[in-house]
Amino acid sequence: MSTVRIHDPVTDENDGVASPELDTAHGPILYLEDVTVSFDGFRALNVLSLYIDDGELRCIIGPNGAGKTTMMDVITGKTRPDAGTVFFGQTIDLLKLDEPSIAQAGIGRKFQKPSVFEQLTVFENLELAMHTDKRVWPTLFARLNSTQRDDIEIVMETIGLTAQRQERAGSLSHGQKQWLEIGMLLMQKPKLLLVDEPVAGMTHQETERTAELLLSLAGKHSVVVVEHDMEFVRSIARKVTVLHEGSVLTEGTMDEVQNHPRVIEVYLGD
Amino acid sequence: MGIGNLLARDRVGKTFLTLLALFAVVVSTLNLLVPEASAFHVSTFTVTVAGKYLCYALLALAVDLVWGYCGILSLGHGAFFALGGYAMGMYMMRQIGERGVYGNALLPDFMVFLNWKELPWYWLGFDHFWFASLMVLLVPGLLACLFGWLAFRSRVTGVYLSIITQALTYAFMLAFFRNEMGFGGNNGLTDFKDILGFNLQKDGTRVAIFLLSALFLGLGYITSRFVVESKMGRVVTAVRDAESRTRFIGYKVEHFKLWIFVFSAVLAGIAGALYVPQVGIINPSEFSPLNSLELVIWVAVGGRGTLYGAVLGAILVNYAKTIFTGILPEVWLFALGGLFVAVTLFMPDGLVGVARRLRLGGVR
Numbered sequence A: 001m002s003t004v005r006i007h008d009p010v011t012d013e014n015d016g017v018a019s020p021e022l023d024t025a026h027g028p029i030l031y032l033e034d035v036t037v038s039f040d041g042f043r044a045l046n047v048l049s050l051y052i053d054d055g056e057l058r059c060i061i062g063p064n065g066a067g068k069t070t071m072m073d074v075i076t077g078k079t080r081p082d083a084g085t086v087f088f089g090q091t092i093d094l095l096k097l098d099e100p101s102i103a104q105a106g107i108g109r110k111f112q113k114p115s116v117f118e119q120l121t122v123f124e125n126l127e128l129a130m131h132t133d134k135r136v137w138p139t140l141f142a143r144l145n146s147t148q149r150d151d152i153e154i155v156m157e158t159i160g161l162t163a164q165r166q167e168r169a170g171s172l173s174h175g176q177k178q179w180l181e182i183g184m185l186l187m188q189k190p191k192l193l194l195v196d197e198p199v200a201g202m203t204h205q206e207t208e209r210t211a212e213l214l215l216s217l218a219g220k221h222s223v224v225v226v227e228h229d230m231e232f233v234r235s236i237a238r239k240v241t242v243l244h245e246g247s248v249l250t251e252g253t254m255d256e257v258q259n260h261p262r263v264i265e266v267y268l269g270d
Numbered sequence B: 001m002g003i004g005n006l007l008a009r010d011r012v013g014k015t016f017l018t019l020l021a022l023f024a025v026v027v028s029t030l031n032l033l034v035p036e037a038s039a040f041h042v043s044t045f046t047v048t049v050a051g052k053y054l055c056y057a058l059l060a061l062a063v064d065l066v067w068g069y070c071g072i073l074s075l076g077h078g079a080f081f082a083l084g085g086y087a088m089g090m091y092m093m094r095q096i097g098e099r100g101v102y103g104n105a106l107l108p109d110f111m112v113f114l115n116w117k118e119l120p121w122y123w124l125g126f127d128h129f130w131f132a133s134l135m136v137l138l139v140p141g142l143l144a145c146l147f148g149w150l151a152f153r154s155r156v157t158g159v160y161l162s163i164i165t166q167a168l169t170y171a172f173m174l175a176f177f178r179n180e181m182g183f184g185g186n187n188g189l190t191d192f193k194d195i196l197g198f199n200l201q202k203d204g205t206r207v208a209i210f211l212l213s214a215l216f217l218g219l220g221y222i223t224s225r226f227v228v229e230s231k232m233g234r235v236v237t238a239v240r241d242a243e244s245r246t247r248f249i250g251y252k253v254e255h256f257k258l259w260i261f262v263f264s265a266v267l268a269g270i271a272g273a274l275y276v277p278q279v280g281i282i283n284p285s286e287f288s289p290l291n292s293l294e295l296v297i298w299v300a301v302g303g304r305g306t307l308y309g310a311v312l313g314a315i316l317v318n319y320a321k322t323i324f325t326g327i328l329p330e331v332w333l334f335a336l337g338g339l340f341v342a343v344t345l346f347m348p349d350g351l352v353g354v355a356r357r358l359r360l361g362g363v364r
């Protein structure tokens, strides 16, 4: 496969779709402060505080059950925390918004378990994800214009699924579904991308392409990646956050984190 | 998107619409222009039965939109059909005027019988055809809007939603059974004389209503095809298959469900309004939960999520019902239940699914 062609969601932002005003003038794009989530008394997130800077690529690691997915659930509105605050930029209180509004505000998510629309084709999956007016009437009368078609073509090429455009997503391989979901994420033109275990089930080569893609997105976008594959994390990481039992254990570069005694203990111990 | 463009990709739909038009023309010609003595004459009774089937088909189309495409298994669509029917029935009641048994120009017979002195407020306006027609659309539409808004907003889905739709139609049945409701109670509305001044017993009127049923079925099909082929059609399919995922790409799922539910309820209301003048009566049994269950079986038999499958299923199952209830009336419900089980187990995609598989096999 050739090098990755990157869809540039930022420069072609002028598609006339209004979303709530995102204010990142004072640094971070995402604030989580003292967030607690409990399931029947068990604290999946325990007074978690985390800040993601605008344009940052952040990797989040941590043992199974550390609360990584739960954290993404809170940010995207799937789970309501028992306590804490979650802000997108300075002004958007995510705890006041429902899932679609959060998505429209500019937060895109790739799920841990690949979730695409199996009955729809690759093309249709990307079309649905596309950043546009998603209210009912505009959707009923929506026609793809040539710019939008081009956008879909570019993303299909980026994710290497051009040949499968008319195939039902349900018939794709696991790795291809992962890619399709990444493609859907790109189509949404989010400002913040939450990517949960993107390379699970991918071949070595596919993993490398994913790393390349995520790296190219950082800078213009903020990207939060959760991954267990340490080699992959090392290849993209600038700053790594280690979660453990629902709160931050430590933050730093990959080397710092890997040599941190508590981290070694958590990963090897128990 | 032009109609030609829309149907270009829907070969079966084009065939269906052509057959429908042909059927409508042939049946009405054979009724009106061929003398009764001729072997080719189609009796007015047959025309009316055919018209009834077309109304059922339109109703099935409505059910397929919400169930087949959006995954909302409504077991209460009979209620929207019945409400459309009642609205038209009320207009025809007012048309009777002083020709009722009691000769009261101001009140329908059943109100005179109940010793009522004046027309209840909710009957006002039904003297006018335009008003009644508006109510045919508005009443089912508003009910669907209110019900859907409450149910979808609180994210009631699956079996729970199905059960409350059953409860909805059941509640309507109980309410309409009551004389004090002012809809004729047990007996419902009947003894209609004419519609827009045309005698309902005349062949010409019967044929005209039959033709209108065909027209509305055709229009209903084309509009529904437009909806399911639009991007909205793909969104509701996405909702059907992965509701919460659809939210995370920015669609307000509740709004889409509500829209398609209301649209479907309006179609069902139109079907009911065309049905009542043909059968000559509307009573609370149309709200019976069993009726709504039957609709779902029609769609399942034909093949859901195809539109034409729903039409096919409605016509075939009702034809079978007509035959069956003529020969062995007590067995019909068992046959229907057996049919549903058989379809669920052996042909999950209905007759359309079977046909598709046969064609694929033939090609290979």
Ligand SMILES: Nc1ncnc2c1ncn2[C@@H]1O[C@H](COP(=O)(O)OP(=O)(O)OP(=O)(O)O)[C@@H](O)[C@H]1O
Pocket: A039, A044, A062, A063, A064, A065, A066, A067, A068, A069, A070, A071, A112
């Ligand atoms: N809906 C829920 N109900 C009850 N417990 C839950 C629920 N969701 C998550 N948990 C629990 O919360 C803890 C954190 O789960 P989470 O999925 O966030 O972990 P994770 O860090 O993503 O783990 P993994 O690496 O395995 O994906 C786990 O112990 C999990 O069992």
Ligand SMILES: [Mg+2]
Pocket: A068, A069, A070, A112, A196
């Ligand atoms: Mg997880």
